[in-house]
Amino acid sequence: MKQDKGVEEVLEFVWSQRERGSNSIRELLAIEEVAEEADIETLRRMAGNNLIRMDGDAVVLSSDGEKLAEAAIRRHRLAERLLTEVLSMDAESIEKNACSFEHTLSHEVTDSICTLLGHPPTCPHGLPIPKGDCCRKTGGELKPILQQLSALDVGETGRIAFIVSNVHSRLDKLGTLGIVPGSSVRVHQKRPAFVIQIGETTLALDPEIIKEIYVKKIF
Amino acid sequence: MNHGGSKAREHDSGEWLVLVGNPNVGKSVIFGALTGRYATVSNYPGTTVEVSRGTARIGGRKQGIIDSPGVNSLVPMSEDEKVTRDILLNENIGSALQVMDSKNLRRSLLITLQLVEMNLPVTLALNMYDEAGERGISVDIEKLSKTLGLSVIPTIATQRWNLDKLSDAFHHRAHSESVIKYPELIEDGIRRIEALLPQARISARSIAIMLLSGDATLSGWVDKNAPGRAGEIEDIRSGVQTRFTDPVGYIINRVRLKTVDAIVSDVVTQEKLGKSKLSTVIGSLSMHPVWGIPILLAVLFLMYEFVGVLGAGVSVNFFETTIFKGFVNPWAERVVALVFPSGLMHDLIVGQYGIVTMAFTYAIAIVLPIVGFFFIFFSFLEDSGYLPRLAVMVDKIFKLMGLNGKAVLPMVLGLGCDTMATMTTRILETKKERVIVTLLLALGVPCSAQLGVILGMLGAVSFYATLWWAGVVVIVMFIVGLLASKVLPGESSDFILEIPPMRMPQMSNIALKTLVRVEWYLKEAVPLFILGTLVLFTLDKTHALKYLEAAGSPIIVNFLNLPIESTQAFIIGFLRRDYGAAGLLVLQKDGMLTPVQTVVALVTMTLFVPCIANFFMMIKERGLKAAVLMSLFIFPFAVLVGGALNFIFKVLNVSF
Numbered sequence: 001m002k003q004d005k006g007v008e009e010v011l012e013f014v015w016s017q018r019e020r021g022s023n024s025i026r027e028l029l030a031i032e033e034v035a036e037e038a039d040i041e042t043l044r045r046m047a048g049n050n051l052i053r054m055d056g057d058a059v060v061l062s063s064d065g066e067k068l069a070e071a072a073i074r075r076h077r078l079a080e081r082l083l084t085e086v087l088s089m090d091a092e093s094i095e096k097n098a099c100s101f102e103h104t105l106s107h108e109v110t111d112s113i114c115t116l117l118g119h120p121p122t123c124p125h126g127l128p129i130p131k132g133d134c135c136r137k138t139g140g141e142l143k144p145i146l147q148q149l150s151a152l153d154v155g156e157t158g159r160i161a162f163i164v165s166n167v168h169s170r171l172d173k174l175g176t177l178g179i180v181p182g183s184s185v186r187v188h189q190k191r192p193a194f195v196i197q198i199g200e201t202t203l204a205l206d207p208e209i210i211k212e213i214y215v216k217k218i219f
Numbered sequence: 220m221n222h223g224g225s226k227a228r229e230h231d232s233g234e235w236l237v238l239v240g241n242p243n244v245g246k247s248v249i250f251g252a253l254t255g256r257y258a259t260v261s262n263y264p265g266t267t268v269e270v271s272r273g274t275a276r277i278g279g280r281k282q283g284i285i286d287s288p289g290v291n292s293l294v295p296m297s298e299d300e301k302v303t304r305d306i307l308l309n310e311n312i313g314s315a316l317q318v319m320d321s322k323n324l325r326r327s328l329l330i331t332l333q334l335v336e337m338n339l340p341v342t343l344a345l346n347m348y349d350e351a352g353e354r355g356i357s358v359d360i361e362k363l364s365k366t367l368g369l370s371v372i373p374t375i376a377t378q379r380w381n382l383d384k385l386s387d388a389f390h391h392r393a394h395s396e397s398v399i400k401y402p403e404l405i406e407d408g409i410r411r412i413e414a415l416l417p418q419a420r421i422s423a424r425s426i427a428i429m430l431l432s433g434d435a436t437l438s439g440w441v442d443k444n445a446p447g448r449a450g451e452i453e454d455i456r457s458g459v460q461t462r463f464t465d466p467v468g469y470i471i472n473r474v475r476l477k478t479v480d481a482i483v484s485d486v487v488t489q490e491k492l493g494k495s496k497l498s499t500v501i502g503s504l505s506m507h508p509v510w511g512i513p514i515l516l517a518v519l520f521l522m523y524e525f526v527g528v529l530g531a532g533v534s535v536n537f538f539e540t541t542i543f544k545g546f547v548n549p550w551a552e553r554v555v556a557l558v559f560p561s562g563l564m565h566d567l568i569v570g571q572y573g574i575v576t577m578a579f580t581y582a583i584a585i586v587l588p589i590v591g592f593f594f595i596f597f598s599f600l601e602d603s604g605y606l607p608r609l610a611v612m613v614d615k616i617f618k619l620m621g622l623n624g625k626a627v628l629p630m631v632l633g634l635g636c637d638t639m640a641t642m643t644t645r646i647l648e649t650k651k652e653r654v655i656v657t658l659l660l661a662l663g664v665p666c667s668a669q670l671g672v673i674l675g676m677l678g679a680v681s682f683y684a685t686l687w688w689a690g691v692v693v694i695v696m697f698i699v700g701l702l703a704s705k706v707l708p709g710e711s712s713d714f715i716l717e718i719p720p721m722r723m724p725q726m727s728n729i730a731l732k733t734l735v736r737v738e739w740y741l742k743e744a745v746p747l748f749i750l751g752t753l754v755l756f757t758l759d760k761t762h763a764l765k766y767l768e769a770a771g772s773p774i775i776v777n778f779l780n781l782p783i784e785s786t787q788a789f790i791i792g793f794l795r796r797d798y799g800a801a802g803l804l805v806l807q808k809d810g811m812l813t814p815v816q817t818v819v820a821l822v823t824m825t826l827f828v829p830c831i832a833n834f835f836m837m838i839k840e841r842g843l844k845a846a847v848l849m850s851l852f853i854f855p856f857a858v859l860v861g862g863a864l865n866f867i868f869k870v871l872n873v874s875f
């Protein structure tokens with residue numbers, strides 16, 4: 001069941017509005033990208049197809065709509081990650097391309113990208129990426145390009161691709177120690193505490209921080 | 220830790236030269252070499268938490284020099300980093316000497332760029348030049364100097380190599396143009412904030428960048444120097460922030476690192492070396508999940524042998540029995556008897572509670588040798604680089620107490636002196652952690668003087684008794700820490716700790732450090748010992764001691780099941796617990812304490828607040844209210860634990 005682009009777009013915006021804590025139809029239709037694709041009539045049609053439910057100014061996703069929205073959001077945000085980390089595009093062209101990517105990616109390709117990137121938990125803007133089947137299964141033929149630093153074995157080295165942390169002070173602190181995307185780190189030991197080497201600096205770090213660091217393994 | 224603390228007042232220009240750099244790069248060594256004043260030098264980050272000042276003769280002029288705590292960034296993340304930033308911001312700084320770790324140029328240059336941004340004249344000392352060479356790292360000094368427009372001098376501070384060349388550099392005070400351009404959106408924010416700031420000692424641009432990075436510790440400075448502008452500045456900052464997804468401070472830092480990386484790849488060449496050194500292997504083993512534990516136990520055992528047996532046993536015996544009982548006291552009695560054959564003055568000097576017979580005997584014959592031995596051992600540990608590795612080993616346990624492995628540094632320092640250690644809690648990042656560690660130090664960590672006396676007494680009982688004492692104290696501290704972490708509000712911080720390389724300690728530094736600490740002990744402790752003796756003397760002569768003993772007897776005799784004479788040990792234990800412990804030692808030697816009583820008395824005494832000086836330090840670091848509350852908790856709690864232990868021994872019918 002392939003939905004048309006406009007419907008998918010609307011579902012995605014209902015989803016991301018919900019992340020921000022809003023369910024207002026008025027606010028939804030006021031968003032530029034939504035207004036381009038849809039109006040109140042589109043919403044009514046979608047309600048008729050049992051994708052959303054409307055109640056006054058409030059809009060919620062039905063279970064069918066929820067599934068479609070989740071998949072679309074996942075494709076969009078994974079595409080953003082792919083374009084940022086692997087192709088190093090700038091912010092503007094990422095947005096443009098991610099939008100067209102998300103409507104064409106098949107389920108299999110989406111999962112492959114997800115695996116390739118090491119099942120990233122968030123998009124470059126820090127918003128959560130919904131989990132797919134591939135994230136729940138472990139193993140498989142495709143070796144991820146990116147993985148959490150904690151997944152490296154003792155003695156292995158990785159180049160930092162990105163750090164997902166919601167704690168700003170943590171990013172700052174790591175930054176002053178030279179732990180930023182682009183730096184190479186070597187895992188010195190994992191127990192009793194994590195110890196890594198970066199250049200001639202040896203650092204002991206919390207395992208929670210190690211999990212936030214995504215690296216590309218260097219052989 | 221700085222035991223001096225007096226300010227050097229006289230120097231010619233009125234402008235200070237400040238030593239700055241990353242933690243553990245050798246600033247204090249260079250400070251010592253330039254000024255001839257000793258600032259404590261160790262091999263772990265965070266040794267200097269206080270500012271030392273001194274003067275040096277440079278080219279016939281007296282130059283005031285400041286040694287600052289190490290920083291990784293001039294946007295402070297902890298209290299000791301703030302100390303350094305505030306020096307640069309508020310003091311009359313003429314120029315900066317940045318001490319760099321030659322093998323770690325990347326992190327050093329991150330600070331250099333910030334100093335240059337401040338528009339300070341900077342000289343760079345490429346320190347530990349030998350270690351870089353050993354690791355196959357070579358730095359093109361000329362190129363580095365040219366790129367930055369600053370003079371760069373390779374040094375090996377511990378060997379004093381090239382330090383004389385540093386003084387030349389102070390004459391050619393090189394300023395340098397800032398080499399960094401930030402993204403235009405950020406540059407725009409910098410310009411707009413800059414326009415709101417007054418002239419300052421350091422460039423307004425650098426302050427604007429700090430403010431844009433979201434440096435909350437600057438709010439005091441803004442209120443004072445740009446009153447009423449805080450709101451506008453925050454508006455600009457949040458305006459810039461909305462244009463980026465990452466925090467602005469992080470972006471700024473990344474731009475700096477990019478610049479640094481370009482410089483580093485230009486001037487540093489790394490040669491691959493095959494074999495790892497023995498010290499590297501030992502360093503790795505000492506934090507290995509399996510091998511680390513026997514190594515820790517071996518270190519503890521060595522400490523017991525060196526401090527407890529050799530220090531507290533052999534040398535105390537020699538000093539107390541041979542020197543004091545054999546020579547000093549009889550001689551003092553003879554001399555005093557010539558002047559005051561009897562009476563108050565006679566007793567005051569050589570009586571039962573006499574200044575010579577009690578205060579000096581305790582301080583010099585019993586405690587001093589122990590403290591000396593402990594400091595030698597401890598300095599060796601400090602300089603080897605073992606302590607941060609210990610932090611790795613205990614991180615998980617400390618997590619349960621709302622702390623992380625880093626907290627082991629002040630705790631272990633507490634084994635040297637709790638007062639100094641209380642000050643070192645500054646290296647911890649959150650207030651909650653500092654409060655918990657201050658409490659645990661005051662409650663359970665025995666300082667060297669006390670530890671030595673205790674080990675000596677327990678050694679005379681049995682190793683089994685030592686285990687009971689240590690076990691009870693550790694468990695009590697753990698439980699109190701666990702509860703405190705639940706009760707106290709606030710956050711715990713991330714465990715991010717730099718592990719320095721293992722190094723062979725330099726004997727000269729160990730000797731010097733031990734001497735400085737012993738001198739400090741004598742200055743700090745002896746007056747209190749005399750005061751304590753005077754208190755006892757007065758109580759005894761006015762017969763108040765009898766009343767106090769009678770008043771204390773329900774607790775001391777019934778609850779703790781100790782002889783009534785131990786009351787006086789506990790009274791002076793209020794002043795210094797090592798003095799109290801020394802009193803217990805004398806009781807034990809006179810055969811007045813059974814083994815079980817010894818353990819109960821020692822546990823109780825260990826849990827007392829360490830000393831008056833420690834109490835004052837608690838007030839200084841944590842505030843009067845917190846210090847008083849902690850003490851009000853600690854003393855009754857100590858007695859309670861002692862009583863409970865006595866009860867347990869009785870029920871279980873334990874004997875040693």
